[in-house]
Each structure stands twice: as C-alpha cells, then as structure tokens.
Amino acid sequence: MVAATADERVTAGSAADFAEFARASLPGLLRYGHALTGNPHDAAxxxxxxxxxVGARWASLLRKDPDPLAYARRAMANTHISRWRRRRRENLVADLPDSPAHAAADRLEHEPLWRALRELPPRQRAVVVLRFYEGLSEAEIAHTLGIARGTVKSQNSKAMAALRARAEEWS
Known part of the structure; x- marks a missing residue:
C-alpha cells in the first residue's frame, strides 16, 4: 500500500469539502436559480x-474568498445574465418548431407577481430575490453580486417601482 502524498490528501479533503458545500447549499441555490430564471428546469x-x-476552482476559491456561497450566487447571477443576453438576440428560422406535447407547466407560471418578477431585467430580479426571498442585507447583496451598495439600492428601487406599477394594473 502506497502512502498518499500531501497534495493528494489536500485534493481529497478539498473534494470532500466541496461535496459537503454542494449538498448543503443545493436547496437554496435551486430556489435562487428558480427565482432568477423563472422556471425550475432552467434553474437546475x-x-x-x-x-x-465552483468545483473546478474550489481549492483556489477558498484561499481567495471566505464565503463560497456568495461567490456561487454571484456566479449564478452573472451566468444567468450572460445566458439571457445570448438568448435575447433574435434567431430567425424557416419553420416554427413543434411544440412539446407533454411539457410540464410551472405551477407559478400564471401567477401575476411571478410574471411581473420574470419581466424585470436580470440584475433587478437578482437584487429583489436576494433581498426579499433570501433575506440578505444590502451589504450582503453587494458582496454577493460584486456591485456597489448604491447600485443595490437603485436596482431595488427601480424593481419595486416596476412591481408596484404592475400591482396597480391588477387592481
């Protein structure tokens, strides 16, 4: 039996730490992703x-950032915004695709507040979700998203104004 080197022990410990982080954080990250994307499939x-x-950078991440959950949330917001920008570009096709016969509908899809939240720009949606769904403070949101605290305040203000305007339409 060959003894493990120091590097192998650190890598094994890091992998176990990451697995525990992923297991513990998964439900919250899925909820956050669902609120960001608007449906559970895109969230997953x-x-x-x-x-x-995060897993590929786990060892170096722990040396640089003491809060890997904030890093993961920031990465989710950035990745979602990047995907949203890519999808936003028009893609013309000759024929319409066939619609799936048995597509599972999201139970919140037709809720007015959920639809209004999905219509917010991605950064405003991220701020609202982190503030009111995850219960983070302005400072925590700023750290999580890697933006200034003033940006958090302005994005939240704009988002709440848009949501209030939509709520008035429902009345």
Missing part, C-alpha cells in the same frame, strides 16, 4: 453549470 441547469465552475 444554471445551478449545475455554476457548481461545475
């Missing part, structure tokens, strides 16, 4: 993509 894809990135 987003969380998977971000956990792959």
């Amino acid at each position: 894809d987003l969380v998977q993509a971000v956990l792959e990135k």
Whole structure:
C-alpha cells in the first residue's frame, strides 16, 4: 500500500469539502436559480453549470474568498445574465418548431407577481430575490453580486417601482 502524498490528501479533503458545500447549499441555490430564471428546469441547469465552475476552482476559491456561497450566487447571477443576453438576440428560422406535447407547466407560471418578477431585467430580479426571498442585507447583496451598495439600492428601487406599477394594473 502506497502512502498518499500531501497534495493528494489536500485534493481529497478539498473534494470532500466541496461535496459537503454542494449538498448543503443545493436547496437554496435551486430556489435562487428558480427565482432568477423563472422556471425550475432552467434553474437546475444554471445551478449545475455554476457548481461545475465552483468545483473546478474550489481549492483556489477558498484561499481567495471566505464565503463560497456568495461567490456561487454571484456566479449564478452573472451566468444567468450572460445566458439571457445570448438568448435575447433574435434567431430567425424557416419553420416554427413543434411544440412539446407533454411539457410540464410551472405551477407559478400564471401567477401575476411571478410574471411581473420574470419581466424585470436580470440584475433587478437578482437584487429583489436576494433581498426579499433570501433575506440578505444590502451589504450582503453587494458582496454577493460584486456591485456597489448604491447600485443595490437603485436596482431595488427601480424593481419595486416596476412591481408596484404592475400591482396597480391588477387592481
């Protein structure tokens, strides 16, 4: 039996630490992803993509950032915004695709508040979700998203004004 080298022990410990982090953080990250993307399927894809990135950088991440959950949330917001920008570009096709016969509908899809939240720009949605769904403070949101605290305040203000305007339409 060959003894493990110091590097192998650190890598094994890091892998175990990451696995524990992923297991403990997964429910919250899925909720956050669902609120960001608007549906559970895209949320699961987003969380998977971000956990792959975080896992690949786990050892160096722990040396640089004492809060890996904040890093993962920031990565989710950035990845979601990047995907949103890519999808936003018009893609013309000759024929319309067939619609899936048995697509599972999101139970919140037709809720007015949920629809209004999905219509917010990605950064405003991220701020609102972190503030009111995850219960983070302005400073924590700024750290999580890597933006200034004033930006958090302005994005939240704009988002709340848009949500209030939509709520007035429902009345």
